[in-house]
Amino acid sequence: MIDPRVASGLRDLLPAVMIPRERMLQTFRETFSSFGFVPIETPHIERMEVLTGKGAGSDEVLRQIFEVTNKGGTPGELALRFDLTVPLARFVAKHMDEVGVPFKRYAIGSVFRGERPAKGRFREFVQCDFDTIGTDSRLADAETAQIIHAALAAADVPPFTITLNNRKILDGVLETLELSGKSGLVLRSLDKLAKIGRDGVTAELARPAEEGGAGLSPDQAARILDFAEAGRGGPAVLDAAEASLGSNPRAAQGIADLRQVLHFLEAGEVPPGRVAIDLGLARGLDYYTGIVFETTVDGWERFGSIASGGRYDDLASLYTSRRLPGVGASIGLDRLLALLEEAGALKAATSTAPVLFANFPGVDPAIAVRLAARLRKVGIGCEIYPEPIQVGKQMGYGSKHGHKLAVIVGPDEAAAESFNLRSLETRHEDKGLAWSVLEDSVHGALELLDNGRLPS
Structure with a gap:
């Protein structure tokens, strides 16, 4: 007899999980629609060149791609999508004359990554994405955070915090240290600060270039980490950052952008206690160019972010000469459900009829x-x-x-x-x-x- 177990990192979902899962998905759809977003669908399988184009994803994510080869097919031609944002950029480039801009879409579906399974981390998981394409507006940036808050609150998620930063501020820090050419390496290491600690990030930053590191001096690494660790808290951290970086135009623009976003969030009645600033927040994907978001459930930070995203002004340039700036976020449904289940906050049921x-x-x-x-x-x-x-x-x-x-x-x-x-x-x-x-x-x-x- 064949062993009925599933492959590592994959799961069967029983009705006790699927029923609250479906209810949560319906809540998210209703929230996205209430802000004027419309649904689209893209294939689970994309051409490899679409997923691996320069800037489409970090080296770590690209190493986790599942290649798809049908019998007699060409190896390396097709792959399973690793997120819903890169396929969106391709979709908009192909259909922009039909949908027009600004274009506000949501998409909910499975994505696949060949990463090591862990608590809340799976090789197949569902993302709930929403994005606004075709505008540079800070209003669209703020609306993204507002939707994260509205969707999670409507789904009765326990108290959570939406953490914000702007990559322009970090770019300004690197410019002052004459490290602009190493920004990708530095920011990917900095993004691991909560996971591997200061000493771990310092070691990564100091690793020589020939070993895949950034080759920073101890002083350069220390200044970056000091800035990141001091930049956590409320709006006051922006004042301190402006005092030290205000002369750098990129950093000054990032600080001004964040202040405007906070102003819009206040107007949208997002409670101040639900929003925090972290000037060390980088997000691992290379395509982010402005504001970035991460959301964690208070007291359950070890599960990682349950909703994240940011602005990616140059991503669609991989597929079209037309400039199509965008901003969006993704709610990680499966990680959120795993967290709620462990926290005893998942309202389980095995019937859909009362x-x-x-x-x-x-x-x-x-x-x-x-x-x-x-x-x-x-x-x-x-x-x-x-x-x-x-x-x-x-x-x-x-x-x-x-x-x-x-x-x-x-x-x-x-x-x-x-x-x-x-x-x-x-x-x-x-x-x-x-x-x-x-x-x-x-x-x-x-x-x-x-x-x-x-x-x-």
Whole structure:
């Protein structure tokens, strides 16, 4: 027999996870749509040259690409997408005359990376992306952070912090140290500060160029890390950064941009406690050119970012001569769900319908079919138990699978055209309700349960 286990880094998802997952996805879709974003879809498989073009992804990500070769195909021609942003840039370059700019899109789908599996890290995972293409506006930058906040708050994610920076500020730091030519190497190392600590980043920065490092002197590494570590907190850190870097035009522009974004977030009623500045935040991907975002759940920072992104003004230039600046972010659905599950904050359920119809022994099942159809017509989900077994066992099934109510029609009820309505949590039962009040009775009972008022 074949071993039914899945490959390393991949998972089967049971209903207890899939049901809250689907509800969360619906919440995200509704949030994205409420800000005017429209859905698109791109293929899971892209041409390798699309995914590996200069600036499309960091060397680390590119090493994790899954190559796809069909039998008799050409090796190195196709690959699975590693994110949804690079395919977006290709999509816009191909369809920009049809969609126009500014173009606000969202896309939700699986991406694939051959990285080492770990807690909250998988080789296949779902990203929920939203991006605005065709504008340099700081309003679009701020709206990205505002949507992150709105989506996570609507999904009842525990308290979280959206951390902001602007890559122009870090570029200014490197210019003052005459290290602009090594920005990619330096920023990728700096991005690991929270994971490997100051000593680890210092060692990476000092590694000679021939060994893949930046070859920085101890003084250069120390000045970069001192700046990064001192630049964490609220808006006041921008004042300190301006005092030390204000003469550098790139850094000054980055600081001004961040201040404007904070102003817009305040206007959009994003609570100040949900936003933080980290002037060492770089993000690992090479295509970011301006604002960058990372979001962590307070107290669960070890899981890493659950929503991240930034501005990428030059990415689409890989595929078109037309300048198409963009900004966007991605919510990492699977990492978020893994975090919520471990935190005990995932509202698990194994049923998608709140009402269970009993299949009472000796009663024509067509009665349950007819009554359930009436409830579905008014938007109330119902499941009919398929076998006419002992009713107590059917009620146990309903309780186990998360049904809220049970409708029971026994022989006496069938003769009187009535039903009993049972709360599966409290076992309270209203008896002898007429079929004519079915919809109103079930709707009212569900409303009580949703408001935390249990029948007794």
